[in-house]
Amino acid sequence: MILRKLNLSKITLHLMFITMSLAFILPLILVVSISFTNEKWLMLDGYRFWPKEFSTAAYQYVFSGAGSILNAYGVTIFVTVVGTLLHLLITAMLSYSLTRPEVKHRRALTFFVYLPVLFNGGLVPQYILLTQVLHLKDTIWVLIIVYLVSTVNVLIMKNFFRTIPDSLIESARMDGSGEIRTFFQIVLPLSKPALATIGLFVTIAYWNDWMTASLYIESPNLRPLQYLLQSLMNNIGYLQSNAQASQSMEAAIGMLPSEGARMATCVLAIGPIILLYPLLQKYFEKGLTIGAVKE
Amino acid sequence: MKVITNTKPSLPNKSNRTIRSMRRQLPFYLMMAPGLIFITILFYIPMGGVLIAFKDYNARDGIFGSPWMDPLFKNFEFFFKSDVARTVTFNTLFYNLLEAVAVTICALTIAILLNEVKNKFLSATYKGSILLPTFLSWIVIQYILFSLLSVDRGIVNSAITGNGGEAINWYSEPSYWRIILPIAYLWKNVGYFSVLYVAAIAGINPDYYEAAELDGASKWQKIRHITLPLLKPTIIVLSLLWVGKLFNGGLGDWNGFYTLPNDAGALYQTTDVIDTLVFRSLKKINDYGMASAIGLYQAVVGLFLVLISNYIIKKKDPDNALF
Structure with missing residues (x-):
C-alpha cells in the first residue's frame, strides 16, 4: 500500500515535469517544423508541429546567399x-x-x-x-x-x-x-x-x-x-x-x-x-x- | 665604503619612495587603463548628456551650444501632461511587480519539486528544458510567439477554429497582452531562477533533513520548516535587487515589450513601458529632448530605488550589498 502510494506521487511528479518540459521545448519545435514545411502547405494549412510535406527548400534558399x-x-x-x-x-x-x-x-x-x-x-x-x-x-x-x-x-x-x-x-x-x-x-x-x-x-x-x-x-x-x-x-x-x-x-x-x-x-x-x-x-x-x- | 653602505642601508627619502611606489603601481595602471577608459566613455561622459533634457537640442550646435528650453522644464511638461506618462509608468510597475511575484513563486515551486527528482539524468534534462528560453533572444521569441498567435496560420487559432470557434486577432486587441506579456516573461525567466534556487537548496546542510526524518517529519513539513526558512535570505536579496530595477521595463530586460507585440501602435496602451517609449522616441521620432527627459525621469527614480534597496540589503545581508 505504501509502495503504491509512493509510486503514484513519483509518477505524478515526472508527468508534471514532462508536461512542463514540453511547454518549454514545443514552441521551438514548432518554428523548426515550419522551416522544414513545404511553402504550399503553410499557405493552405497554417503552422503545424509536424510538416505535412517535408521540404528543405527554405534552407537551400538561405544557403544560396x-x-x-x-x-x-x-x-x-x-x-x-x-x-x-x-x-x-x-x-x-x-x-x-x-x-x-x-x-x-x-x-x-x-x-x-x-x-x-x-x-x-x-x-x-x-x-x-x-x-x-x-x-x-x-x-x-x-x-x-x-x-x-x-x-x-x-x-x-x-x-x-x-x-x-x-x-x-x-x-x-x-x-x-x-x-x-x-x-x-x-x-x-x-x-x-x-x-x-x-x-x-x-x-x-x-x-x-x-x-x-x-x-x-x-x-x-x-x-x-x-x-x-x-x-x-x-x-x-x-x-x-x-x-x-x-x-x-x-x-x-x-x-x-x-x-x-x-x-x-x-x-x-x-x-x-x-x-x-x-x-x-x-x-x-x-x-x-x-x-x-x-x- | 661599499661595505659600510651595505650593512647600514639608508632609508630612502620620501620622493624616492614615491617613485618606487609609482613604479610598482605602473603595470597595474596600464592593465586598468582600457577598462577605465571604456567605462568613462560608455558611462561617465553620457552622464553630462542629461543636460539635453533641458535643451532644445540640435545636432549642429551640439549639447552645450544648443539653446536652453524655455521654460526650462518644457520637455518634461510635455511628457507629464500627456496620458503617455501615466500609461508607461503604470505598465512598467504593473508588469514588474507581476513578474517578480510570479517568477519567485513558480521558480521556488519548480526548484523544490526538482529537488525531489532523484534520477540525475532526468533532473538535468528537466532543468535543461526549463532553462532553454533564458538563452534565446527576444527576436527569436518574437518568432516563436508569432508562430503560436499568427491570425491566419498560428497554431492557437487553428486549435480554436478547429473546435468551431472564431479566430482571434491577437495582434490588434490590447487587453490580451496583459496576459501574453507576463506569460512570455515567465517562460523566458523562470528557468534561470529555478536553477538558482536549486543551487541554493543544494547548499542546505543535509543534517537538518536527516534530523527531521528521525523525528518523523513529512515531506511537506520538511519543506515548510527547513527548506523555505533557509531559502528566505536568498529570496529577500533577489527581491531587493528587483526593487532597484522596478522602474526599468522588464526589470531591466525590456526588449520583449518592444519585439513581442511587433511594436504595434494599436497595442501601446498595454505594451508600452518607459524604456520602449525612450527607444521609440529616439529611433523613430528622433525627439532627443523628450527621449532624454523621459530617460532622466527614469534614472532619477531608479537612483532612489537602488539606494533604498541597497540600504535594506546592507542591513539584512552586508555581503550582498552592492556598495
Whole structure:
C-alpha cells in the first residue's frame, strides 16, 4: 500500500515535469517544423508541429546567399568573437588590478567602476556621443563597443580573483616575473572557470543583441543576424496588420523571403546556442556559485 | 665604503619612495587603463548628456551650444501632461511587480519539486528544458510567439477554429497582452531562477533533513520548516535587487515589450513601458529632448530605488550589498 502510494506521487511528479518540459521545448519545435514545411502547405494549412510535406527548400534558399543571411552570420560571428575576447581581457585586467594591494587608490577606483550602477545618462546621450562625437554610426565597432565593459562582470571577476592565493603571485615576483607577465602566465590560466562563465554570458549577449544594430546600423551588409531577423519580422507584422495591403504585397512577394525562409533564418540564429547547450548549462550552473546571487 | 653602505642601508627619502611606489603601481595602471577608459566613455561622459533634457537640442550646435528650453522644464511638461506618462509608468510597475511575484513563486515551486527528482539524468534534462528560453533572444521569441498567435496560420487559432470557434486577432486587441506579456516573461525567466534556487537548496546542510526524518517529519513539513526558512535570505536579496530595477521595463530586460507585440501602435496602451517609449522616441521620432527627459525621469527614480534597496540589503545581508 505504501509502495503504491509512493509510486503514484513519483509518477505524478515526472508527468508534471514532462508536461512542463514540453511547454518549454514545443514552441521551438514548432518554428523548426515550419522551416522544414513545404511553402504550399503553410499557405493552405497554417503552422503545424509536424510538416505535412517535408521540404528543405527554405534552407537551400538561405544557403544560396540570396537573402544576405550568410553575410549577417559573418557579422554576428565577428562581433561575438572579437567582442567577447576583448570584454574578457579588459574585465580580467581591470578587476585583477583592483584586488592588488599595491594599487594605492583601489578603493576609489572601485567606486568609480560601481557608480554607473547608481546613475546613468541613458540611451540618448550615449547615442549622441557614439554617433556625433566618435562617429561610430554605421560601423561594425559600434556593435562591439557598447558591451565592452560591464560593472557587474567586473564585480564577479573581482570576487573570483580574491580567491587566488597571494603567495603564488609573490613567488612569481621573487622569480623575477614582471606584474604583467605574472598576470598573463599565472593568474589568467587559473581563472579559466570564471572566464568561461562570464565569457558564455557575454557571448550570448553579443549574439542576441539586435537593439544596438537597430539604432546605429544602416548599411545592409553590416546587419547582424538578429537585426536581419527583426526587419524580416517587421515586414510580416506589416502584412498582418494591413490585411488589404497584404494581398497586393504578397503579389509582389519577390522582395520578401518566403515564410519558410524566415523561420529557417530564425532556426539558424538559435542553432549555435543549441549546439553549445550542454556546455552552456554546465557553466551556467557553475556560474551561479561563482557570482553568488549577484546576477 | 661599499661595505659600510651595505650593512647600514639608508632609508630612502620620501620622493624616492614615491617613485618606487609609482613604479610598482605602473603595470597595474596600464592593465586598468582600457577598462577605465571604456567605462568613462560608455558611462561617465553620457552622464553630462542629461543636460539635453533641458535643451532644445540640435545636432549642429551640439549639447552645450544648443539653446536652453524655455521654460526650462518644457520637455518634461510635455511628457507629464500627456496620458503617455501615466500609461508607461503604470505598465512598467504593473508588469514588474507581476513578474517578480510570479517568477519567485513558480521558480521556488519548480526548484523544490526538482529537488525531489532523484534520477540525475532526468533532473538535468528537466532543468535543461526549463532553462532553454533564458538563452534565446527576444527576436527569436518574437518568432516563436508569432508562430503560436499568427491570425491566419498560428497554431492557437487553428486549435480554436478547429473546435468551431472564431479566430482571434491577437495582434490588434490590447487587453490580451496583459496576459501574453507576463506569460512570455515567465517562460523566458523562470528557468534561470529555478536553477538558482536549486543551487541554493543544494547548499542546505543535509543534517537538518536527516534530523527531521528521525523525528518523523513529512515531506511537506520538511519543506515548510527547513527548506523555505533557509531559502528566505536568498529570496529577500533577489527581491531587493528587483526593487532597484522596478522602474526599468522588464526589470531591466525590456526588449520583449518592444519585439513581442511587433511594436504595434494599436497595442501601446498595454505594451508600452518607459524604456520602449525612450527607444521609440529616439529611433523613430528622433525627439532627443523628450527621449532624454523621459530617460532622466527614469534614472532619477531608479537612483532612489537602488539606494533604498541597497540600504535594506546592507542591513539584512552586508555581503550582498552592492556598495
